[in-house]
Amino acid sequence: MGAEQDERKADGGRPRRRWWRWLWRIPCALLVFSIVQVGVLRFVDPPFSSVMALRQLEAWGQGDWAYRIHYQWRDLDAMAASVPISLVAAEDQRFPLHNGFDLDAIEKALDHNAKGKRLRGGSTISQQVAKNLFLWQGRSWLRKGLEAWYTVLIEALWPKQRILEMYANVAEFGDGVYGVQAAAQRFWHKDAARLSAGESARLAAVLPSPRRYSATRPGPFVQRRADWIQRQARQLGGPGYVE
Template identity: 70%
Template sequence: MGAQAEIHKAAPPSRWRRWRNWLLAAPLLFAAASVLQVLVLRFVDPPFTTTMALRYVEAWGEGDWGFRLRYQWRDLDEIAPSVPISLIAAEDQRFPFHSGFDLQAIEKARDHNARGGRLRGASTISQQVSKNLFLWQGRSWIRKGLEAWYTVLIELLWSKERIIEVYANIAEFGDGVYGVQAAARQFWGKDAARLAPGEAARLAAVLPAPRRYDARNPGPYVQRRAAWIQRQTRQLGGPGYLSP
């Protein structure tokens, strides 16, 4: 009887028990992997993003086998100072002060949307970095939850300068044109360091619909929005706003 009891105790766990153990461990494994992922990208410039990979899949699904995206990294000190402040003025004016989520903007967007009309979002630059770098487009609760998780990690592990540096390099400014350096070369034949304030404002003005609007040949909407962005950058105090 004693031997049989020992054999019974040493028997391997059932398949259900193994699945249960994996399911319990999966969230912890994901959390650890995502923390490591974000920590590495604090120091290592991303060679590509999930958004870029999905853009290739989209092009190939349409039969465009020759599609090639344009992406060139530039450090923040190699980008014209007018670019980061233009992005902040256009997308997230409380960027230096919030911790990834702008509660004031969320409340204003909620009130605006409750009145009807065109929906207004309240995503911060940190949230957009999370989505563009790690996730996919869409409005599912799963994606929004993952976006919130990555946003918390980015704000905890990166400086604000690193966040805006990554955003300036991975944002899409035209169909398949990712990052301010690729946009500067594609649209004006110059490096990102030589962009004029008006050109930086036009790049910021096409967000978040860069396939609809054109920074090189702007229509009335982009011209009006670019002029508004330049006024906002002056009111914010210029490039020094990022380090108040």
Template identity: 80%
Template sequence: MGTEGEKRKVELEGAVRPRRRWRRWILLAPALWVLFSICQVVVLRFIDPPFSSVMALRQLEAWGRGDWKFRLHHQWVDLDGMARSVPISLVAAEDQRFPEHNGFDLKAIEKARDHNAQGRRLRGASTISQQVAKNLFLWQGRSWLRKGLEAWYTVLIELFWPKQRILEMYANVAEFGDGIYGVQAASRQFWGKDAARLSAAESARLAAVLPSPRRYSATRPGPYVQRRAAWIQRQARQLGGAGYVEQID
């Protein structure tokens, strides 16, 4: 009896041990993911990524529907390799309080909420930092999970990156045309020249197609893009022009 009892005890302990191991890993997984995400952001402060998660998912999506000829267009360019009109146009178009907030523009969120509550066309309030978080690390779409991860990465980006790095990253991962990511690829595809040679009008038109680059065209601008590009140029001048971006820490 004693021997059988001991065997039974050993069997039970053997069955419990793997469960404890799995439980330990389940408890450790969130901490490991937090550490991994922090490492991602810290490394990308200094290293230019060859692509973003949104780019990779876009390529996989094309292959998934059998479009084997689809190719992404992307080429990295540093901030000082762009025309000075590019970054200020992006700030003027997308996030005029970019130098002031810590990743979340509470005033813009409140205005968007009031606007949407009146039944008007939906307006977003994402900052440039939030858009970098989404484009670089996550995926397109709407879900509470993605919004939560976006908020987490936004906090990390603002914590570890200077503002100019955030703006440089945004200019390189934003989509400006169907499968065309970053201002260098856009400039080469649309006008056959490097981003350093973009005019103020061309920079404004690139910013004007955001956030709907597959709906609007920077090279064949309709009335909406023309009006918005003109507004962006006015806003850029009022903000202080190219020198405004150079003063951002």
């Protein structure tokens, strides 16, 4: 009897052990997938981002079947030199210096928000690329954790120029308008290579809320911010700062 009971216990444990083995394989597979995903996109230009796809699905879910995403890739060296320095001046002035996370900026944002002022983010350009390219909008610990992981991968596998190039192409500059090239064509009917310093600054100025603010009809806030961005770009040393 004892031998039979031991045999039944052994048989009952096998499915459980198999279940645990498969359970551990899932995160390992996701880990490998994310590494391959980021590695491939160092060399391959993405046809869309996760935020673009979700925005399109959101519009269709609201019954807006005519809604279309405007997106066209443009290499960094085919953009006006004022574009990358404007983005860095506006969003992440320590971009060439940090490894994906700017602790000083995060601390300042926390202090600012604790005073009850308008919420300010402390995300770097690398973190924003991680969110826009691979994840979704919104606030949650899960998303922030995945954002941190993808940021580490991006900084480890991509040069800084590729990160900045990706940001310039997947950032939203108007409702459904993603990337500098699509914005230049839609707003000013020109190529991104022909953007002026003022136009580049206005594109960067709307990034806090591109569906609320307009680069072509700038109100007082956008114009003040664009002027500030141009001053900051000059103080950083101009386009050479990000080369």
